[in-house]
Amino acid sequence: MSPKYALGIDFGTESGRALLVDVADGSEIATSVYNYSNGVIDEFLPDTDIRLEPDWALQDPDDYIRVLQQTVPAVLAESGVAPADVIGVSIDFTACTMLPAKADGTALAQLPEFRNRPHAWVKLWKHHAAQPEANRLNEIANELGYTFLNRYGGKISSEWFFPKAWQILDEAPDVYAAADRLIEGADWVVWQLSGEETRNSCTAGYKAIWSKREGFPADEFFKALDPRMEHIVDEKLSRTVQPLGTKAGELTKEAAHWTGLKPGTAVAIANVDAHVSVPATTVTEPGRMVIIMGTSNCHMVLGTEERLVPGMCGVVEDGIIAGLQGFEAGQSCVGDHFAWFVNNCVPAAYEQEAQEHGVAIHQLLEEKAARLQPGESGLLALDWWNGNRSVLVDVDLTGLLLGATLATKPEEIYRALIEATAYGTRIIVETFEENGVAVDEIVATGGLPDRNKLLMQIYADVTGRSIYIPESSQIGALGSAMHGAVAAGAEAGGYDSIVQASRKMARLRDEVFHPIPEHQAVYDQLYAEYVTLHDYFGRGANDVMKRLKALKAEIRASE
């Protein structure tokens, strides 16, 4: 039998990436990236002078089609692989990234009559203009005593599905009415590929308040939000939600024409970029936490039972690996933190030194910071420059740096910021463990592990967990390809489960960051101080951060 291949397509914020991998061992054969021609739409609707309001962020559904048209033919051409040997295709997506569509799958934004209506376009994950709707939703759910909020750390985010849907209804009821379907971009692309409208358990669970046991919130709840939304699930969504790795359908002729793949190729249920990465890092069982470290941190861990862990982003059965509970938590400011520091706080002398040594400024800072011992700077920070996602779920918290003296150096602050994010991760880890979700080891992926070994060692020392790194640096696309192989199934040369696919197709590097006991001893002391400050400023003893933020908003509004 000739080698078989699977195709994963990772739809990011700025671009889409196709990766063709060998199903036997996951080796990466060819890759291709397409930068969305309309990118992130946050100022004007394309080809119009229609200005978007603050906090809006849209995308163009045609950009997703262009990814299919550009990248898949490119990897086929580059690899020379015969389309017949590509047994399955799967995608992963940002989420919640959602759009209104007609019953035939046409996105409203693709129709000329809706082209100039902002609410007809795709609302990207970082569209934050539905905050009023999110606030009302949380209030009403609390008032009426709905317990589903407990599965989401107590709060639904403005980024999620129903606040965004409700914003359409609030601000453009005709667009809402014209939408036969409201659907995740992930599921919409699978629809375009396979002709089948499906809903995946990952976005439904983490972003649309669905659970395998309880389904969606009751119609009464939606009615309480707005009587016109009473039947939103039956009218515009679907109560059929499918686990990850399931075959959604087969490639249509049209999609085959776009991509150069064979009609009939297996298409998997869609997935989310973070969650699809978990099996691609070798993790398919409880006990090992996967952290995707980039601008922010996303923590995922599996369990056998549902646990309501305070401050987590969500727990979803079948949300990561079919048959298991998938727990997610997050830190809203990690790489962004270091970028802020480099852009705003690094003196000219350091920039010059970096140039003279021919290294990037981050690298210079890492080198200088690596020469410090834990505790040597006397500094301690709270990593809340962008609020706190887990475990406090409070966007109004702000950053804190304590311990500075006239001898404090930039690399000491830089290290303190890294350490602060590590303490933040440790609180998440400990909160999981206290609530019955084991975290014995960590697997780290995303942009940071490759770029900053000091950060990896600090996370190991602070959390007291060994940290492993997956071999692949295209972890989302690899995870998708693995799901494509599962959708194809063993008979077609793929796998019957993601666990099997993971064993064959995913690998860890030899390099491991083990905790250094002497560092752990110091970090245990510093972490205790961090927890005291975390609770003092974060749990109501002194709400100074919120008062300062409110004052700032008041003053800016009066200008």
Next chain:
Amino acid sequence: MSPKYALGIDFGTESGRALLVDVADGSEIATSVYNYSNGVIDEFLPDTDIRLEPDWALQDPDDYIRVLQQTVPAVLAESGVAPADVIGVSIDFTACTMLPAKADGTALAQLPEFRNRPHAWVKLWKHHAAQPEANRLNEIANELGYTFLNRYGGKISSEWFFPKAWQILDEAPDVYAAADRLIEGADWVVWQLSGEETRNSCTAGYKAIWSKREGFPADEFFKALDPRMEHIVDEKLSRTVQPLGTKAGELTKEAAHWTGLKPGTAVAIANVDAHVSVPATTVTEPGRMVIIMGTSNCHMVLGTEERLVPGMCGVVEDGIIAGLQGFEAGQSCVGDHFAWFVNNCVPAAYEQEAQEHGVAIHQLLEEKAARLQPGESGLLALDWWNGNRSVLVDVDLTGLLLGATLATKPEEIYRALIEATAYGTRIIVETFEENGVAVDEIVATGGLPDRNKLLMQIYADVTGRSIYIPESSQIGALGSAMHGAVAAGAEAGGYDSIVQASRKMARLRDEVFHPIPEHQAVYDQLYAEYVTLHDYFGRGANDVMKRLKALKAEIRASE
């Protein structure tokens, strides 16, 4: 009668400055500066390979003589004033800057046999190596129930007279034994000028635990420190302490030879640079606080009755103006704060912008910060980068910055640091007022008022007090010249009191910084938050700063 002149000589940390002024109106006729040839001695004893221990800071007494020899002839030559028309000379000095001397006034360091003994040299105010002695002194005073500590905010500083004297005894008992006298540099220079050994009420009161009513601590106290010190006051100091403006004596022939002045010219009792400035800023009465704003802030205010104000540096009758109580408080990190920020936290892009606009980086930051409204940054800082002098008297406190977000800009941090020092001043002002010492207005002098109008306005807005600026920018030397005119007396063409001299010779500028009510309203809110954090971290609720500092010291010691 021809115009009369007075000469003031200001002995600073790096140099001495002579200023010749017209006694009638204080107009400044000529000035000259001499940079000490041996400067601050903190690495090696001059012309030796004898390395000093950390925290040592010495000076060469011959440098003070060279100031007299260089600067006084220079101002006479520049001005063309006849020596006979110079009616009085007075000096001011850093303090406590002290030295051992022989009974004839020779400094031990001037004797060849002591030239290579570090303890024979002048201990500069910022010699911090007597901290163990200061700690023991405070402990013993507390144990034995001496109440004099209350006049000094509860603690004697390692910078002061008896810790430094005790260090000599501890580490070089033969030097201690050879010292017939232990004396402030200020009084030693007056001795060299006039041939009279005198002790001024300012250094005696603020630095040597003397009070007009109680004198020095009892011999039993010194005996408790070390039996060999039992009679230190009678053996090596003097119980005769004279108020400021008193005539110490007349210029000797030798000093006349050094300076070109006439023998017999009136020489005033010595003074301290900060305290001598007060009448030179027009302040000779209660109600107006003088703040000398430089690397640190020194706050001085007068009162009619002794009040034990928590955390002040000292209260001394006759300490600033004869007949009044002089209160002093301090902030240990002001200009140093902004210098630290500029050196460590300002990005290259800002340096470039400053260069392009042809302005200093401080000025660019001030311009940018001045465009912000109070409260607009959402930031709040504790100004403890160099510990806290008043009102907490705790060198182990450290800096804090709270409220940072990913949108925080350098100028916002810069402004927050300025505001933090203003809140620190407000706590001092309010502590004085709560304890019966009125502070109705502020007069600001030192290096900062000329350089940073934004800082002045913020201090006015935060404290709710109008801030005035004296006309002279050589305020210490002017204050000294005024005291020289008082030592000469009215009959010789001078004045009979410093109050009269101040009325004639000192002036304020027309420019006044009045509080802006809308700013005050916002700053009242921010100040309340500052006080909460100040008390939480500074008064024992959470000693995290001290624990981090102790951990840092432990780790550095183990390296």
